[in-house]
Amino acid sequence: MRQQVYLDHSATTPVHPKVFEVMSPYFVERFGNPSSIHKTGQSVRIPIEDARANVAMALHTDPSRIVFTSGGTESDYLAIVGLAFANKDKGNHIIVSEIEHSAVMQATDFLKKFGFEITYLSVDNYGKINIEELKSQLREETILISVMFVNNEIGTIQPIEEIGKIARENDIYFHTDAVQAFPIIDIDVSSLPIDLLTISSHKINGPKGIGALYVRKGVKLLPLIGGSQERSRRGGTENVPGIIGFGEACRILIENRDEKAKRLAEFKEKMIKIWKESIGENYFVINGHPTDVVPSILNVSFLGVDSHTMIMTLDMKGIAVSGGSACAAGALDISRVIKALNLPQDVTRSAIRISFGLGNTEEQIEKAAKEIAHIVKSRMGKRK
Numbered sequence: 110m111r112q113q114v115y116l117d118h119s120a121t122t123p124v125h126p127k128v129f130e131v132m133s134p135y136f137v138e139r140f141g142n143p144s145s146i147h148k149t150g151q152s153v154r155i156p157i158e159d160a161r162a163n164v165a166m167a168l169h170t171d172p173s174r175i176v177f178t179s180g181g182t183e184s185d186y187l188a189i190v191g192l193a194f195a196n197k198d199k200g201n202h203i204i205v206s207e208i209e210h211s212a213v214m215q216a217t218d219f220l221k222k223f224g225f226e227i228t229y230l231s232v233d234n235y236g237k238i239n240i241e242e243l244k245s246q247l248r249e250e251t252i253l254i255s256v257m258f259v260n261n262e263i264g265t266i267q268p269i270e271e272i273g274k275i276a277r278e279n280d281i282y283f284h285t286d287a288v289q290a291f292p293i294i295d296i297d298v299s300s301l302p303i304d305l306l307t308i309s310s311h312k313i314n315g316p317k318g319i320g321a322l323y324v325r326k327g328v329k330l331l332p333l334i335g336g337s338q339e340r341s342r343r344g345g346t347e348n349v350p351g352i353i354g355f356g357e358a359c360r361i362l363i364e365n366r367d368e369k370a371k372r373l374a375e376f377k378e379k380m381i382k383i384w385k386e387s388i389g390e391n392y393f394v395i396n397g398h399p400t401d402v403v404p405s406i407l408n409v410s411f412l413g414v415d416s417h418t419m420i421m422t423l424d425m426k427g428i429a430v431s432g433g434s435a436c437a438a439g440a441l442d443i444s445r446v447i448k449a450l451n452l453p454q455d456v457t458r459s460a461i462r463i464s465f466g467l468g469n470t471e472e473q474i475e476k477a478a479k480e481i482a483h484i485v486k487s488r489m490g491k492r493k
């Protein structure tokens with residue numbers, strides 16, 4: 110079922126029609142295994158390398174630095190677990206932020222079982238880490254810092270360059286989960302002090318089940334899945350259609366990113382303007398950083414309307430928004446990220462995430478904003 114207004118692009122995005130078109134021959138006609146010696150297999154090698162070149166270009170790096178994985182989750186795991194095991198002779202301490210994606214949290218939980226120690230950096234009310242706290246937590250045994258580029262629930266952008274510099278100065282590796290940054294920000298790994306970087310295809314209008322990890326030259330990882338594919342960094346027969354689709358999605362992204370970011374920023378502004386006029390500024394709060402934030406994500410609390418009520422009421426009207434991450438939305442729990450911001454309880458209880466993407470139109474934005482205003486006003490009426 111397709112909802113009329115889809116505003117949950119941080120959870121996933123629809124596959125771009127051009128991406129689908131480019132992928133489709135790779136299911137039935139061009140089905141070969143690229144490791145095979147015959148032409149059926151060999152003929153898909155070049156398309157895979159072309160796709161890798163597109164992904165590499167989108168990050169300003171060499172194709173040899175790109176490892177294809179099954180998605181953002183696996184890339185986070187390969188970066189964190191793979192690096193920890195390959196460098197355990199150097200130390201057993203890892204620093205992450207307390208608002209990382211669950212993939213990073215699970216990877217570090219896994220490492221705890223093997224004697225690694227994890228420090229979780231706190232964030233301020235806007236979701237930013239504190240650089241002084243980071244410096245104070247460095248140890249002789251610290252081998253890795255992992256802080257996400259953009260948070261998936263509130264859109265806050267972290268001071269990536271500063272964090273990377275501190276890591277460099279102290280001979281510590283730096284990984285960043287850039288799954289939510291990549292759709293909006295032109296990330297240049299050739300000039301940023303980043304050693305490992307995670308991206309995912311289905312957040313940029315590519316297919317699900319494919320992602321990549323950027324690995325700086327010289328950074329050693331213990332492969333989590335053995336096999337000769339991906340230069341022995343990630344075994345298993347390549348997800349050929351997925352890789353082709355991801356490459357095409359990257360090509361389209363490079364062409365349209367700036368224009369898209371501008372358009373999404375207009376959507377965000379428009380919504381806020383409608384609410385200011387209809388509900389009034391005192392009845393809603395925008396969560397996340399006021400300026401260091403991506404235009405694709407709008408996390409907002411409508412005081413007095415709890416998250417779940419808002420999400421379900423909108424859902425019945427054909428409007429899809431979320432309570433935070435897709436994984437947290439299924440449960441009624443308050444999001445761990447929102448909790449970490451230490452906001453007043455009425456703000457925490459009512460936070461919803463609206464995330465914009467390519468398919469959205471101005472009419473949809475207006476419809477959703479007005480519907481939300483209507484829900485808020487009818488609730489305000491009830492309380493009187």
Ligand SMILES: *Cc1c(COP(=O)(O)O)cnc(C)c1O
Nearest residue numbers: 180181182210261286288289309
């Ligand atoms: C979606 C997401 C992931 C997971 O990516 P998958 O490809 O779905 O495994 C990881 N990190 C962030 C920040 C995400 O938004």
